[in-house]
Amino acid sequence: xxxxxxxxxxxxxxxxxxxxxxxxxxxxxxxxxxxxxxxxxxxxxxxxxxxxxxxxxxxxxxxxxxxxxxxxxxxxxxxxxxxxxxxxxxxxxxxxxxxxxxxxxxxx
Amino acid sequence: xxxxxxxxxxxxxxxxxxxxxxxxxxxxxxxxxxxxxxxxxxxxxxxxxxxxxxxxxxxxxxxxxxxxxxxxxxxxxxxxxxxxxxxxxxxxxxxxxxxxxxxxxxxxxxxxxxxxxxxxxxxxx
Numbered sequence: 001x002x003x004x005x006x007x008x009x010x011x012x013x014x015x016x017x018x019x020x021x022x023x024x025x026x027x028x029x030x031x032x033x034x035x036x037x038x039x040x041x042x043x044x045x046x047x048x049x050x051x052x053x054x055x056x057x058x059x060x061x062x063x064x065x066x067x068x069x070x071x072x073x074x075x076x077x078x079x080x081x082x083x084x085x086x087x088x089x090x091x092x093x094x095x096x097x098x099x100x101x102x103x104x105x106x107x108x
Numbered sequence: 109x110x111x112x113x114x115x116x117x118x119x120x121x122x123x124x125x126x127x128x129x130x131x132x133x134x135x136x137x138x139x140x141x142x143x144x145x146x147x148x149x150x151x152x153x154x155x156x157x158x159x160x161x162x163x164x165x166x167x168x169x170x171x172x173x174x175x176x177x178x179x180x181x182x183x184x185x186x187x188x189x190x191x192x193x194x195x196x197x198x199x200x201x202x203x204x205x206x207x208x209x210x211x212x213x214x215x216x217x218x219x220x221x222x223x224x225x226x227x228x229x230x231x232x233x
Contacts, residue, residue, distance in 0.1 A: 001169070015148070030212075033213070035219035039153075044135075044223035044224065044225060045138075045220070045223060046146075046223075050210050051210070056219075056221055066186075074130065088152060088162055090153075090155070090219060092217045094214065094217055095214050095216065096155055096168070096169035097155045099152060099153040099154065100152070102153075
């Protein structure tokens with residue numbers, strides 16, 4: 001199965017700053033079938049990005065995804081207070097689907 | 109509106125059996141896959157497996173194959189996750205979710221765009 005490694009483990013930034021989160025796969029992700037989720041305490045995850053770069057319905061355009069093959073990035077262009085949360089990547093290009101271990105985005 | 113509503117929190121002893129549920133509404137239940145995701149306390153998300161209620165085609169992660177059973181009853185639009193003998197290490201939040209709007213190149217693949225609220229399972233003697 002494909003192992004996803006996210007970095008950094010924790011990212012400390014201030015509102016208004018730019019966040020760059022990384023997701024690296026142990027082998028190539030088929031057809032860029034890579035998704036990103038946001039999870040806040042006590043809530044279910046929320047889908048942000050699918051297909052590596054397409055925003056899900058209702059997701060603000062400050063969230064963007066990029067990458068292909070084994071290296072993917074989630075960028076939040078200008079952090080809002082509500083963006084501080086844990087972010088996960090998921091590959092769904094091959095079975096079984098797998099998640100990364102998460103990056104915690106915290107307020108500096 | 110697509111909704112997934114899960115059964116309530118459970119407290120069980122090691123060795124006991126358990127079946128938790130996820131009821132879908134607002135869409136054609138038999139036409140979309142439903143998956144299960146585990147989140148152990150303070151940890152990340154783990155993809156457990158997925159079922160297609162229309163024909164009961166089920167896929168498991170190797171990590172969970174033989175440890176749990178995923179099933180569905182299409183007559184009541186409900187999916188299930190079942191254990192025959194719980195362990196303390198099964199203590200976790202369990203989410204059901206569906207890749208409703210998007211798919212992948214393999215049956216059962218897809219990002220989850222609709223999620224249940226989660227069922228907390230606590231296994232303790």
